[in-house]
Each structure stands twice: as structure tokens, then as C-alpha cells.
Amino acid sequence: MAPFVSGMALAEIAALMGDVARANILSALMDGRALTASELAWHGGVSAQTTSGHLARLSEARLIAMTKQGRHRYYRLASSEVAQAIETLMAVASSGPKRHRPVGPKDEALRRARTCYDHLAGRLGIALADALTLQDYLVLSDGAGALTxxxxxxxxxxxxELEEGHRSKRTLCRTCLDWSERRPHLAGRLGAALCTKMFDLGWVERVRDSRALAITTKGRGGLRSTFGIEIE
Amino acid sequence: MAPFVSGMALAEIAALMGDVARANILSALMDGRALTASELAWHGGVSAQTTSGHLARLSEARLIAMTKQGRHRYYRLASSEVAQAIETLMAVASSGPKRHRPVGPKDEALRRARTCYDHLAGRLGIALADALTLQDYLVLSDGAGALTxxxxxxxxxxxxELEEGHRSKRTLCRTCLDWSERRPHLAGRLGAALCTKMFDLGWVERVRDSRALAITTKGRGGLRSTFGIEIE
DNA sequence: ATAACGCTTCGGCTGCGGCCGAAGCGTTAT
DNA sequence: ATAACGCTTCGGCCGCAGCCGAAGCGTTAT
Structure with a gap:
């Protein structure tokens, strides 16, 4: 008899990600925020009823989690593990044969800067990692990074502040393969903290209906003076 | 319009892994060896014709690669990236809700020791990583490891010998999340070298029709005296 | 109270995709 | 030469799963 054991489990999870509507939903959740069912319906490109079914299945498999709030229901990725699995798959996907890849303006925006779960990705994310490394602030080796x-x-x-969460078991700094740049960017507590700081400083802003980030004028200046980064 | 761009690519790849027959095929290839179409048909649990179709689709998407040899066609995973994506998915899958998980004897064998692409996994893989760390031979931090x-x-x-492949760009030592132990084991050049050595020494042997490894009597002794490891 | 809203459940339609039998092609054995 | 073998292609069947319309439930607005 064939060893169906692990194949079944793999197929179940992969099949959940293998539907276009659900993949778009998960992709939308990849920015780490929690979105309402209606918003996800829009992202998925299907009706509310259909979306409801998809969300139920994704929840049951623990790929996403839900919080009720008033008459809204907010859905988010269940864990950073799930986010990592999706990102890894996207890396494989984008390394595949060049299909009809329309590369619209939206896609270009994503490639410039976006959030990846809770940290920064795209050219901005790569540039940050490079800048920190170049200035000897950070030493990257293999999948991890250590602050000097x-x-x-x-x-x-x-x-x-990085010490506050010291008791947290979460890795201080690990790398995450960027699917658009095909190089690692910064994740872990450091990656998340950098991302948060950029938002607080008003250097980047979320683009409506997208994981893409817009770099503000203030951000352009700050990135240049603080990190020596020039995006574009 | 919804951003179908990246969702489509994700869905395409995930859908390929989301069929039970194909998942079993990929799962079988996870041991890093190249298998013939007929062997994969057996693993997939479907007929030769059906398998042929699956293999064609997987090849076209560059998830697997093929080599002709006589009247056989040998299929293997296309890259370690693909292997990593599958392993990551399996980790998510096995962390999910406890479904009907029969945990047969075959499953138990897999959990004890198996190959993961080109390195060791299961309790054996974990024990090796632990032993090397405990003896200060290896320092693991985050996703990477450095030899002392x-x-x-x-x-x-x-x-x-680890220097020979020094010009190779491949990472010396990275960790790989073990789906059965839920802890990292050793991958990279070091992981592969350890695995090869175990085979050469006759410490482990492949189990027929499975990714599982059997630890030989000689291996049991060697592991104890060399690494202080006792499996089971 | 009544209506609007957000979300889910139910029922039924439809199409895609996985499956196999039959047949064809190239390689290897005898 | 002939047969056996390994693999693929073609054609047709069939079931599952994704989709929406209609309806129901709970929350919020007026």
C-alpha cells in the first residue's frame, strides 16, 4: 500500500491555497492586518456568500483566525508560520517559467515596497537590509542576522526598542526570501520593529486595497539621510 | 479591480501540490532521489497514464525535473527551494487540527528517521543537531548554524570534507523545520554531508518504498559512541 | 419599531479536472 | 524480427467543488 499518510496532509493544505479566490484572500492577508469578510470578498473577486464558505474552510484548517467585532468579522493569518509558508510558495511561483506576467502598475508598486506579514519587503526591504549590513550594523549569515x-x-x-520583548521567544532577526527581489530581507522582531517605526515616522503609508506601500516625501528624505537609501 | 496578479501565481503552484496523487508523488521525491514514472505511479496510487499527466504538469511548472535513461524516465525535485516549500507546508499541515491521523507503523518509522531532500530528519535528525550543539561543535542561532x-x-x-565545495554558493549550514518533531534539524552542505556519511558508514539504510530510514545495528553503536545518541 | 447592514446557510447549477481504457511510440530484451 | 516493456497521448466518463440567488440571523443605525 502506498504511504498516503503525509501526502494527504500536504494535499489538504495545498489545495486550500490552490484556489484562485482563496489564494487572493490569503495574499491580501499577507500584510499582517486583519480584514473583514467583505473586504476579503473584494480581494477574492467572488461574492460574499462564496467568500464566507472559503473563510470557513480556511479557519477550520487553522490557516486563518477570526475575531468578532460588532457586526464585522475580522480575519487574519493564524500565525507567522502560515505567512512563511505562503511567502516560500510565492518564491517558488515567481521563479517558475515566465508565464503571461502582465506586470501592471499595481505589480510594480508591490515590487517597490510592501509589507510581508509584519515587516518590510520589496526593493525597500532589500535596501534596508543592505544598508544595515554595509554600515556594519548587522551581520547576516545564512538565514539569520546578528546586531553589532x-x-x-x-x-x-x-x-x-528591542529589549522589551526579550522574554519573547521570537527570533530577533531572521531573513525572509523576498519573492520579487529573489534575495533575503529582514524579518523577526527587528524586521517588525523597523516596519512599525517607518509607519510611526510617517515615512511609508499603506496603499488602498493593496499590500503595497507608498514612500512619502518625508520618508524619501529620511531614508536618504538616515540609511543612505535611494529607492527607484 | 482586485489584485489578481500574485494570487494567481500562488494558486497555480499550490493547486499543483493540492491534489492527493501529486502530493504523494512530491512527497516521495522529498528524499532527494530520482524515481521512475512507474515508481511514482505506485506512490501516487493512480495508473501510469494518470501519473504521466501529473508529471507533465509538474515538469512544466518546474517543480520537478526529468532525465531520460534508457527506457526509463527519472524524475526528481527541481531544486532545494521546492523541497523547502514542501517541507514548510508540511510543517503547517502537521500543526493543524488533529484530523483522523491514523499514525500507522509507517508513520512511526518516518518519525524516527527519514531523509528530507538530502539531509536527515525525524528524531535522528533532531538528535544529531542537539548532540553537535551540546558538545560545542556547532552554534545554532535562528535559522543558521556556524561550526566552531x-x-x-x-x-x-x-x-x-566540507571545504571542497567551498566555492559552491550553497549555505554551509542552515536549519530546516522538522514537521514531525516541530523543531529545526540540520540542512545545508553540512546536513547533506552528515547524511551521506551515515549511508557510507552503513549506519542507516533506506526502507523500501518509503522515505524512512532504518538504523542498523552498526549505526546504533556508532551513534552512541560518536555522538552519544540513543534513538528510541 | 423599522430598516439597513454584515455575514452565513441552503439549494441547485455548471464546469473543470482527475480518472481510466485503448492505442501509439521508442527502447530493450530474446 | 518479434515481443516485452516503459511511458505518453487521446477520448470519454464522472464527481467534486466553486459559484451565485434566495433566505435567515444577529448587530447597528435612525
């Missing part, structure tokens, strides 16, 4: 003394002082001066 | 001086000498004495 110099880097810790720099980040502290920049207003990023 | 002591570790290099030890491995050298054990007969593992």
Missing part, C-alpha cells in the same frame, strides 16, 4: 554593538547603538538612537 | 573550531576538527576526524 554599533548597530544596537544606532537602532537605539533611531528610537527602536 | 572544535566542531571542524571533530567533523574532519569523522571523515567529513
Amino acid at each position: 554593538e554599533k548597530g544596537q547603538r544606532f537602532l537605539c538612537a533611531f528610537g527602536i | 573550531e572544535k566542531g571542524q576538527r571533530f567533523l574532519c576526524a569523522f571523515g567529513i
Whole structure:
């Protein structure tokens, strides 16, 4: 008899991601925010009823989680593990044969800057990782990164607190393969903190109905003076 | 209009993995070997014709690669990236709600020791990583590992050559999340070398029609004396 | 109270995709 | 040469799963 055991489990999860509507829903949730069912219906490109069914199935499989709030229901990815699985799949997908890849303006915006779960990705994410490495603030080796003394002082001066969550088991800094740039960007607590800071400083803003980020004028200046980064 | 762009690509790849027959085929290929179409048909649990169709689709998407040899056609995973994507998905799958998980004897064998693409996984893989770490041969941090001086000498004495492939861009040592143990085991060049050595020494043997490995009597002794490992 | 809204459940339609039998092609054995 | 073998292609069947309209339930607005 064939070893159906692990194949079945793999197929179940993959099949859930293998439907265009559901894939679009998951893709929309990849920015780490929680979205309402109606918003997800829009992203999925299907009716509310259909979406409801999809969301139920994704919830049951623990790929997403739900919170009720008033008459809304907010859905989010269940864990960073799920996010990582999706990102890894996207990396494989984008490395595949060049299909009809229309590369519209939306796609270009995503490639410039976007959120990846809770951290920054796209050219911006890559540039940040490069800048920190180049200045000897960070040493990247394989899948992980370690802050130097110099880097810790720099980040502290920049207003990023990393010690608070020290008891947290979450990795300080790991890399995450960027599907558009095909190179690793920064994830982990450091990646999340950088992302949050950029928002707080008003350097980046979310683009409506997209995971893409817009770099503000203030952000353009700040990125140049603080990190020596020039996007575009 | 909804951003179908990246969702489509994700769905295409995931859908390929989302069929039970194909998932079983990919799962069988996860041990890193190249298998013939007929062998894969057996693993997939479907007829040769059906399998042929599946293999064609997987090849076209560059998830697997093929080599002709006589009247056989050998299929293998196209890259370690694909293997990693599958392993990550399996991790998510096995962390999901406890479905009807029969956990047969075959499953138990897989959990004890198996190959994961080109390195060792299961309790054996975990034990090896733990042993090397405990002896200060290896320092694991986040997703990567670095050999200590002591570790290099030890491995050298054990007969593992790591310098030869130095020009190779492949990571020396990274971790790979073990879906059955839910903890990282060793991958990268080091993981592959350890695995190869175990085979060469006759410490482990492949189990027919499975990714599972059997630990030989000689292996049991060697693992105890060399690494202080006791499996089971 | 009544209406609007957000979401889900139910029922029925439809099409895609997985499946196999039959047949064809190239390679290897005898 | 002939047969056996490994694999693929073609054609047709069939079931599942995705889709929407209609209806129901709970919450919020007026």
C-alpha cells in the first residue's frame, strides 16, 4: 500500500491555497492586518456568500483566525508560520517559467515596497537590509542576522526598542526570501520593529486595497539621510 | 479591480501540490532521489497514464525535473527551494487540527528517521543537531548554524570534507523545520554531508518504498559512541 | 419599531479536472 | 524480427467543488 499518510496532509493544505479566490484572500492577508469578510470578498473577486464558505474552510484548517467585532468579522493569518509558508510558495511561483506576467502598475508598486506579514519587503526591504549590513550594523549569515554593538547603538538612537520583548521567544532577526527581489530581507522582531517605526515616522503609508506601500516625501528624505537609501 | 496578479501565481503552484496523487508523488521525491514514472505511479496510487499527466504538469511548472535513461524516465525535485516549500507546508499541515491521523507503523518509522531532500530528519535528525550543539561543535542561532573550531576538527576526524565545495554558493549550514518533531534539524552542505556519511558508514539504510530510514545495528553503536545518541 | 447592514446557510447549477481504457511510440530484451 | 516493456497521448466518463440567488440571523443605525 502506498504511504498516503503525509501526502494527504500536504494535499489538504495545498489545495486550500490552490484556489484562485482563496489564494487572493490569503495574499491580501499577507500584510499582517486583519480584514473583514467583505473586504476579503473584494480581494477574492467572488461574492460574499462564496467568500464566507472559503473563510470557513480556511479557519477550520487553522490557516486563518477570526475575531468578532460588532457586526464585522475580522480575519487574519493564524500565525507567522502560515505567512512563511505562503511567502516560500510565492518564491517558488515567481521563479517558475515566465508565464503571461502582465506586470501592471499595481505589480510594480508591490515590487517597490510592501509589507510581508509584519515587516518590510520589496526593493525597500532589500535596501534596508543592505544598508544595515554595509554600515556594519548587522551581520547576516545564512538565514539569520546578528546586531553589532554599533548597530544596537544606532537602532537605539533611531528610537527602536528591542529589549522589551526579550522574554519573547521570537527570533530577533531572521531573513525572509523576498519573492520579487529573489534575495533575503529582514524579518523577526527587528524586521517588525523597523516596519512599525517607518509607519510611526510617517515615512511609508499603506496603499488602498493593496499590500503595497507608498514612500512619502518625508520618508524619501529620511531614508536618504538616515540609511543612505535611494529607492527607484 | 482586485489584485489578481500574485494570487494567481500562488494558486497555480499550490493547486499543483493540492491534489492527493501529486502530493504523494512530491512527497516521495522529498528524499532527494530520482524515481521512475512507474515508481511514482505506485506512490501516487493512480495508473501510469494518470501519473504521466501529473508529471507533465509538474515538469512544466518546474517543480520537478526529468532525465531520460534508457527506457526509463527519472524524475526528481527541481531544486532545494521546492523541497523547502514542501517541507514548510508540511510543517503547517502537521500543526493543524488533529484530523483522523491514523499514525500507522509507517508513520512511526518516518518519525524516527527519514531523509528530507538530502539531509536527515525525524528524531535522528533532531538528535544529531542537539548532540553537535551540546558538545560545542556547532552554534545554532535562528535559522543558521556556524561550526566552531572544535566542531571542524571533530567533523574532519569523522571523515567529513566540507571545504571542497567551498566555492559552491550553497549555505554551509542552515536549519530546516522538522514537521514531525516541530523543531529545526540540520540542512545545508553540512546536513547533506552528515547524511551521506551515515549511508557510507552503513549506519542507516533506506526502507523500501518509503522515505524512512532504518538504523542498523552498526549505526546504533556508532551513534552512541560518536555522538552519544540513543534513538528510541 | 423599522430598516439597513454584515455575514452565513441552503439549494441547485455548471464546469473543470482527475480518472481510466485503448492505442501509439521508442527502447530493450530474446 | 518479434515481443516485452516503459511511458505518453487521446477520448470519454464522472464527481467534486466553486459559484451565485434566495433566505435567515444577529448587530447597528435612525
